[in-house]
Amino acid sequence: MRALDRKLVRDLWRLRGQVLAIGLVIASGIAVLVMSLSTVESLRDTSNAYYERYRFADIFSGLERAPIRLKNRIADIPGVQTVQTRIVKIAVLDIEGFEEPIIGQLVSIPERGEPLLNQLALRDGRLVSPGRVDEAVISEPFADAHELRVGDHLEAIMNGNKRTLDVVGIALAPEFVYAIGPGALMPDDKRFGILWMGRKALASAYDLDGAFNDVSLSLLVNTEPEYVIQQLDQLTKDYGSIGAIARKDQISNWFLMNEIDQMRTMSMLLPTIFLTVAAFLTQMVLSRLIATERSEIGLLKAFGYTRLQVAWHYSRMIMAISAIGILLGWILGTWLGRYQTGLYAELYRFPFLYFRPSIATFAVSALISIAAALVGSMRAVYNAATLPPAEAMLPPSPPVYKQRKNIITHLLAWLDQPTRIIFRQLARWPIRSMLTSIGVAFAVGVLVMSLSWFDAIREIIDVYFFDAQRQDITIGLSHEQGDQVVYELSHLPGVLSVEPSRIVSTEFHALNRKHRGTIQGILPSAILNPVYDVDRGIVPIYSDGLSLNSMLAKKLQVAVGDTVHVKILQERRPEIVLPVVDIFESYIGMPAYMNLDALNRLMKEGKQVEYLNLLVDVKHESKLFAKLKELPDVAAVSLLQAAIDTFNKTMAETLLIYVTIFSSFGCVLAFGLVYNSTRITLSERGRELATLRVLGFTRAEISYILLGEVGLLIAVALPIGCMFGYGLSWIIVSAFETELYRVPLVIQPSTYGKAIIIALAATAFSALLVRRRLDRLNLIKVLKTRE
Numbered sequence: 001m002r003a004l005d006r007k008l009v010r011d012l013w014r015l016r017g018q019v020l021a022i023g024l025v026i027a028s029g030i031a032v033l034v035m036s037l038s039t040v041e042s043l044r045d046t047s048n049a050y051y052e053r054y055r056f057a058d059i060f061s062g063l064e065r066a067p068i069r070l071k072n073r074i075a076d077i078p079g080v081q082t083v084q085t086r087i088v089k090i091a092v093l094d095i096e097g098f099e100e101p102i103i104g105q106l107v108s109i110p111e112r113g114e115p116l117l118n119q120l121a122l123r124d125g126r127l128v129s130p131g132r133v134d135e136a137v138i139s140e141p142f143a144d145a146h147e148l149r150v151g152d153h154l155e156a157i158m159n160g161n162k163r164t165l166d167v168v169g170i171a172l173a174p175e176f177v178y179a180i181g182p183g184a185l186m187p188d189d190k191r192f193g194i195l196w197m198g199r200k201a202l203a204s205a206y207d208l209d210g211a212f213n214d215v216s217l218s219l220l221v222n223t224e225p226e227y228v229i230q231q232l233d234q235l236t237k238d239y240g241s242i243g244a245i246a247r248k249d250q251i252s253n254w255f256l257m258n259e260i261d262q263m264r265t266m267s268m269l270l271p272t273i274f275l276t277v278a279a280f281l282t283q284m285v286l287s288r289l290i291a292t293e294r295s296e297i298g299l300l301k302a303f304g305y306t307r308l309q310v311a312w313h314y315s316r317m318i319m320a321i322s323a324i325g326i327l328l329g330w331i332l333g334t335w336l337g338r339y340q341t342g343l344y345a346e347l348y349r350f351p352f353l354y355f356r357p358s359i360a361t362f363a364v365s366a367l368i369s370i371a372a373a374l375v376g377s378m379r380a381v382y383n384a385a386t387l388p389p390a391e392a393m394l395p396p397s398p399p400v401y402k403q404r405k406n407i408i409t410h411l412l413a414w415l416d417q418p419t420r421i422i423f424r425q426l427a428r429w430p431i432r433s434m435l436t437s438i439g440v441a442f443a444v445g446v447l448v449m450s451l452s453w454f455d456a457i458r459e460i461i462d463v464y465f466f467d468a469q470r471q472d473i474t475i476g477l478s479h480e481q482g483d484q485v486v487y488e489l490s491h492l493p494g495v496l497s498v499e500p501s502r503i504v505s506t507e508f509h510a511l512n513r514k515h516r517g518t519i520q521g522i523l524p525s526a527i528l529n530p531v532y533d534v535d536r537g538i539v540p541i542y543s544d545g546l547s548l549n550s551m552l553a554k555k556l557q558v559a560v561g562d563t564v565h566v567k568i569l570q571e572r573r574p575e576i577v578l579p580v581v582d583i584f585e586s587y588i589g590m591p592a593y594m595n596l597d598a599l600n601r602l603m604k605e606g607k608q609v610e611y612l613n614l615l616v617d618v619k620h621e622s623k624l625f626a627k628l629k630e631l632p633d634v635a636a637v638s639l640l641q642a643a644i645d646t647f648n649k650t651m652a653e654t655l656l657i658y659v660t661i662f663s664s665f666g667c668v669l670a671f672g673l674v675y676n677s678t679r680i681t682l683s684e685r686g687r688e689l690a691t692l693r694v695l696g697f698t699r700a701e702i703s704y705i706l707l708g709e710v711g712l713l714i715a716v717a718l719p720i721g722c723m724f725g726y727g728l729s730w731i732i733v734s735a736f737e738t739e740l741y742r743v744p745l746v747i748q749p750s751t752y753g754k755a756i757i758i759a760l761a762a763t764a765f766s767a768l769l770v771r772r773r774l775d776r777l778n779l780i781k782v783l784k785t786r787e
Contacts, residue, residue: 030329448725
């Protein structure tokens with residue numbers, strides 16, 4: 001082993017505390033990067049394999065009723081490979097022991113063989129048998145939620161008739177990876193499930209013999225979906241089609257791909273923060289470390305080592321420290337990635353899960369880490385390489401002190417001697433002190449950013465579920481009905497108030513921009529589910545024109561006073577140009593509203609409603625639920641409290657993990673910065689502190705001098721860190737803005753307080769470790785050290 005190699009090993013061992021602290025900071029960034037990239041790869045590879053193995057369709061279209069002969073014309077569209085027609089209906093389910101109504105989506109499958117597309121991944125039991133009209137295969141999440149097994153039974157109201165269904169199988173399907181009920185935001189497996197039944201059974205129950213109301217297509221390679229969708233819409237427009245959609249817009253796949261995109265954003269953004277701090281810390285520590293090794297550098301050059309050899313020696317030290325952090329980060333990131341992928345596997349149900357982080361993930365993380373550390377320490381290495389030998393052998397020139405008479409000196413005169421020493425030390429090295437404070441501020445900022453997620457989610461819940469929705473139950477009808485249904489429902493047990501609404505599928509056009517969504521028609525007097533702006537509260541609904549969510553207005557690039565071309569995708573398919581009369585801000589989705597009467601006039605129909613919001617007396621809920629299960633026209637029942645509970649449960653499972661991970665990393669940053677700064681300060685001022693001990697200063701006093709300096713820098717860093725935290729939160733909020741939801745920038749004062757307490761605890765622990773070393777300071781050995 002060469003001399004420089006031995007010196008490198010000895011230095012790393014001698015500085016093992018600082019090396020480990022820097023390594024932990026680097027490991028934090030690497031772990032976030034590996035965790036994010038490995039989760040993205042796992043979800044992408046798993047979904048791709050799942051879709052391919054079980055033949056997930058490329059195009060989907062729902063209809064009212066179409067003759068089976070239309071299948072041949074659809075198959076003749078250029079680029080179409082496979083056509084799968086089926087029957088899809090909604091039914092109300094009743095399971096013994098569960099009081100609330102359950103919504104089931106009934107999907108037909110062949111009674112012999114597998115479906116051509118959207119095949120089932122059978123988890124238990126078998127598929128339906130020919131001629132057995134009461135057999136059903138149920139989705140695995142639904143079965144798990146109700147502890148249903150093969151051989152159990154459940155009841156379903158199908159087209160007004162109650163049927164007892166036998167569970168013969170439990171399965172998963174690629175089109176229901178993220179299975180949400182009508183109008184729901186998140187999966188609620190207790191209140192929504194998928195049931196697959198034989199084609200003849202559903203055709204007979206819903207009078208669809210020789211017909212279908214849903215079609216799925218697979219395409220030939222390199223076929224453009226938009227062209228096929230246009231041709232399919234043209235063929236099905238007379239059969240009640242609301243417009244075909246490509247796989248990318250299919251609701252389950254859209255949620256999954258949106259989550260993958262957000263994970264990809266996080267994999268670029270958050271590791272950058274940690275690795276930037278790691279580079280900053282490496283530069284700060286190494287520059288001060290090199291300053292304490294002036295004599296060693298002089299000896300190396302005196303013995304003939306070149307500038308390049310000295311620079312390479314310290315560069316290798318940086319790479320060795322980075323290697324420790326990289327190894328720790330790989331291990332931690334792989335474990336976190338597997339854990340996080342497991343959480344997603346519970347939310348997005350797959351029959352199998354691939355977790356095989358690619359070599360590229362580890363290689364990229366290592367290269368980025370080493371590059372960041374080398375760039376951050378470039379100046380320190382350059383100073384070491386260019387230091388002249390004769391100058392290096394001499395102690396550094398002492399600072400030039402001047403006695404000044406000003407207000408500060410008068411104020412310092414009132415302080416005790418140790419406190420004056422602290423302030424003088426900070427004044428002599430202002431840049432170093434500022435950099436230390438900035439480093440601690442970064443750690444506090446990361447903590448504020450992590451904890452602010454709780455405030456943001458709480459704000460979303462308060463606005464979306466409490467302020468904007470004041471109903472207890474929302475009922476969806478199987479088809480539009482006259483407004484007499486409002487009167488009928490108002491007489492159900494426990495119903496205090498009923499408000500109708502209607503939702504129609506729509507395509508918005510503004511110049512060359514378009515968006516497929518819905519228009520919801522509500523009454524001007526609506527108070528149970530009104531148009532709600534996060535700043536203005538309830539806003540009026542005008543007699544004519546559109547009220548657009550700000551995200552939708554941004555996508556269409558329209559403002560109040562502009563016009564939007566509206567193309568209705570159902571019933572008579574009218575088209576009209578409507579003015580934008582209001583733009584409101586909301587956190588969830590991209591809704592558009594208009595006056596219910598105006599919407600019915602646009603549809604060229606009388607007073608029609610499709611959804612009803614109910615305010616209910618909780619004392620009579622049981623009777624109401626029992627009655628709703630008997631109503632044949634009820635297609636969906638959504639309970640506000642159940643939606644809140646599901647939202648809280650889902651967010652608690654994922655958000656708490658994220659906050660814990662990033663808060664831990666924030667603690668690591670604070671610990672690494674303070675420990676390294678204090679340890680190097682102890683090395684630099686060891687002789688001075690030992691001299692003070694000999695002159696009669698107590699251990700407590702010299703500890704106060706050393707740690708008081710750090711404490712003062714931390715006190716300066718805390719408010720700066722809070723500002724950094726606000727800035728980081730703004731960056732995260734901006735990066736995570738999607739069509740599905742917007743995260744509000746809300747940080748409560750208590751969040752700043754929690755972040756400060758956590759940072760102080762981490763820094764206090766690092767200070768305690770340094771204090772123990774200070775207490776064991778060998779006075780004789782230190783005083784013999786040459787200045």
